[in-house]
Amino acid sequence: MNRIKTLLATGLFSIALGSGPAVAHPPVSADKAAAGFEQDHVDILAMAGTFKVRFDMQESTPWVAGYTPLERKISGGDEVVRVIEDTGRKIVLQHMLVAEHEGRTMVIKHWRQDWEYEPTRVLVYADRNTWKWVDVPEKFRTGRWSQTVFQVDDSPRYGGWGQFETQGGVRRWRSNWTWRPLARRDAVRNPVYDRYLSINRHQNTPDGWIHWQDNTKMGLKDGKLVPIVQEYLLNTYTRFDGYDVKAADDYWVATKDYWAQVRAEWACVAEAKGGIAVDEKADTGTVISGRLMELADEIQAGRIKTAEAAAEARKLIAANTRKI
Template sequence: MKIRFIAAIGLAAAALGVGLGGCATSTAQSTTPGATSSHRNADFEADRKAILAMAGNYHVTFDFIETVAFEKGYELKDRKLSGGNEIVRIIADDGDFISLQHILVVGGDDKFPVKHWRQDWRYEPESVLVFTGANTWETRDLSKADVKGKWSQVVYQVDDAPRYGAVGAWEHEDGVSAWTPPREWRPLPRRDATKRDDYQAVDAINRHAITPDGWVHEQDNTKLVLKGGEPHALVREIGVNTYKKFDDFEIAIGDDYWTATEDYWAAVRAEWTRIEAENPSFGLTVQGEPEAVYMPILDLAAAVEDGEKTSEAAADEARDIIASFVTTSPAGLQARLASAD
């Protein structure tokens, strides 16, 4: 399973992520379950329609190119272009909260699923989880003025550990629905975390826009060096992840995987949610690409899918794995990074 997953995730390395229900249809919903009457206005419904429109079946292209160096002697790296087929499913819709799960369908003649990233959207949130460097995160409290008419997006990676979060407003102008938050930090993407050690965070502007045949995730990324003192820019990168509606692949492989494992993943999400709720900040003791965390959690999901373990037994093991890598005193991790040569 480990070899299979590592080979598959390379196809989409550029992309990087409680008790929720099963897969829903990918069709955008016009109703607003759970929303208060004050939210039932044209802007709110247009926002929801845009978010829900990201669910569906897609061929995805991940395209990243470094553009401007900010450190003397730095040479721009080669363009990174990859892609694959992916389903995006609505796994929660409570009106003010929408959760979208991405699942890749990859492989040659023998296709198989790979759980990918997750995006959670919340309307006028009281707080947002943000990345602070060194595989650490903190909950940032928000005022009502900060979030009026806005949505947070928090992205989670393949094992449902957090990656990054931000707050911004959807705009519906010139025939385009787009969400663009202010610049926020995020961890290294896997395409670099497994191969580079010359920068430690990405300062990113992260735009989602709905297109006639799907949607696009545009990124304006500044790669930051955090070691040895104040953060400084290494190089700027432009990223364009294009999701084009596409049904000519084995869609059922992804849906069947989710049906078999959704209870297990609900328990894993609940554990990360508990950690977020109980700790103003937390981190992982393993730095860089946290394969030691996500591989055993993904392997447990495979055991559930194959009928080798129950969801409950696998979830118990997953909670133990998470506990072994999570620290609720992450300041020391960041201090060690900043003081490193």
């Protein structure tokens, strides 16, 4: 927990919890919130569908002497996004990558995003291997949505809150400042930074949507967190169905009950233990991620029953998480 003390000492932890955007985004009136709710709901649901995705990553400005920004990296793939829950005030979107490898179609359960309207708290990244509940200030709840992003095994990645706004004729959701753990693309490099301080923006386009990230890569220097380099990351989702969409839907039909139980177990841990503390590896995410994913594949292949797989998953989560 030394790093949390460092965050508090430097004031950066308070930035991440909302003091920065609070200036740019004053409280929303109840009337304005009610008027915008339906459009917010429509805009979130519009992120579901079938897409060609382009990931464009660019380190730009170094903030410390002697650091050379990485060359721009562009990658992509085919992604199916399905609505797996919609209660009106909560929407859950599950992403699945579809890839061809040696003549075979492979489905990789990808990230998940949970949206909640007027949340009272958010599960946020607090330090290495640790996610904690943080209250949303009461005066900034009205009309706002939280977005919590989860990793491939449904463990948390980052969370934040913000509002939909229209500027220059473009409507977008903009988060508060949020802390995030390193993505695997960076973690496997053993870099000098060890986390990101980020603003996320989601906005619809005529043929899909974009997820725009403004990431300050942070690292410890002489016991203090300092900015190392700025990164601009643009994920572009363009509507496209010229791939094996059915493979993703078949995977989800076969495994959705298992993943529902996995999500429920992570949620129970977060409640019972005051958040989630689980060790991670640079190349795989959590130390149990590989096995949790394998169990889903075994269900689809008919080698294990859902109940048996879910029981093993619960044991793995319980054994590898700690009280905050």
